[in-house]
Amino acid sequence: MTPAIAIEGLSFRRAERLVLDAISFALAAGETLVLLGPNGAGKSTLVHCLLGLAAPHAGSVRVLGDDLDRLPRREVARRIAYVPQAGHSAFAFTVEQMVLMGRSAHIEGAGSPSLRDREIARRALTDTGVEHLASKPFTEISGGERQLALIARALAQDTPIIVMDEPTSSLDLGNQGRVLDLMRKLAAGGKSVVMTTHLPDQAFNLKARVALLRDGRMIAEGRAEAVCDLGSMSRLYGAPLLRLADTEERGVVGYVPDLS
Numbered sequence: 001m002t003p004a005i006a007i008e009g010l011s012f013r014r015a016e017r018l019v020l021d022a023i024s025f026a027l028a029a030g031e032t033l034v035l036l037g038p039n040g041a042g043k044s045t046l047v048h049c050l051l052g053l054a055a056p057h058a059g060s061v062r063v064l065g066d067d068l069d070r071l072p073r074r075e076v077a078r079r080i081a082y083v084p085q086a087g088h089s090a091f092a093f094t095v096e097q098m099v100l101m102g103r104s105a106h107i108e109g110a111g112s113p114s115l116r117d118r119e120i121a122r123r124a125l126t127d128t129g130v131e132h133l134a135s136k137p138f139t140e141i142s143g144g145e146r147q148l149a150l151i152a153r154a155l156a157q158d159t160p161i162i163v164m165d166e167p168t169s170s171l172d173l174g175n176q177g178r179v180l181d182l183m184r185k186l187a188a189g190g191k192s193v194v195m196t197t198h199l200p201d202q203a204f205n206l207k208a209r210v211a212l213l214r215d216g217r218m219i220a221e222g223r224a225e226a227v228c229d230l231g232s233m234s235r236l237y238g239a240p241l242l243r244l245a246d247t248e249e250r251g252v253v254g255y256v257p258d259l260s
């Protein structure tokens with residue numbers, strides 16, 4: 001079966017420096033890939049290459065069988081939704097308008113959103129728990145609320161692939177859990193999800209595939225249980241870590257810095 005995403009030998013340079021070095025992986029429908037790595041490892045750059053926002057110097061990105069650089073932007077937007085790191089917006093669109101923007105790749109010409117588009121946006125607001133913010137300006141909500149609204153926009157885009165750059169970095173533990181649960185449901189429904197995070201526990205919770213990035217190289221790839229052992233995590237982050245285990249049965253569920 002054609003993979004949702006297939007990356008082959010992807011390299012990216014900034015000035016003379018190799019920021020991504022011969023990255024390869026394929027992701028099928030219904031699979032989730034968690035990208036873990038220290039600050040500056042190249043995770044966001046890889047995400048940008050995946051979206052066609054940065055052009056690799058070598059290698060290829062194929063999306064549902066087609067070369068990304070040959071696809072019109074509108075078609076890319078029908079295939080991949082992007083949740084960027086939550087930033088500020090200069091424009092005071094309401095949360096509902098922001099989420100409706102996720103529908104723009106499905107609206108022909110200069111047409112306005114249909115009743116169905118509005119229903120899909122409403123459902124996305126409900127699924128992310130921010131329907132009560134629908135009429136508030138995006139510039140007047142908290143960082144975590146902005147992050148949830150950006151996730152809602154990606155849901156409204158209704159694409160087979162969702163790429164998320166640190167989608168839970170501003171979220172409290174309750175909302176982290178709700179977003180991870182949503183991601184599990186999206187994957188169970190056949191969507192392919194790529195996400196970056198600094199929290200290995202999310203890889204365990206998602207029962208996802210994990211890729212470890214360091215200095216632009218993919219140094220390991222596999223299930224969280226196989227790849228995220230204490231030694232690998234400590235080496236990856238260059239710091240002593242403590243293992244978090246829930247019960248004997250569940251074993252390791254995450255790591256925290258060890259200051260002892």
Ligand SMILES: Nc1ncnc2c1ncn2[C@@H]1O[C@H](COP(=O)(O)OP(=O)(O)OP(=O)(O)O)[C@@H](O)[C@H]1O
Nearest residue numbers: 014019037038039040041042043044045046196213
């Ligand atoms: N706009 C930029 N101009 C120049 N260099 C950049 C720029 N953005 C990132 N870099 C460099 O490219 C490398 C990869 O950065 P990238 O943002 O992909 O890392 P990351 O793994 O996403 O980091 P973080 O976890 O801190 O978000 C780093 O060395 C970084 O300093």
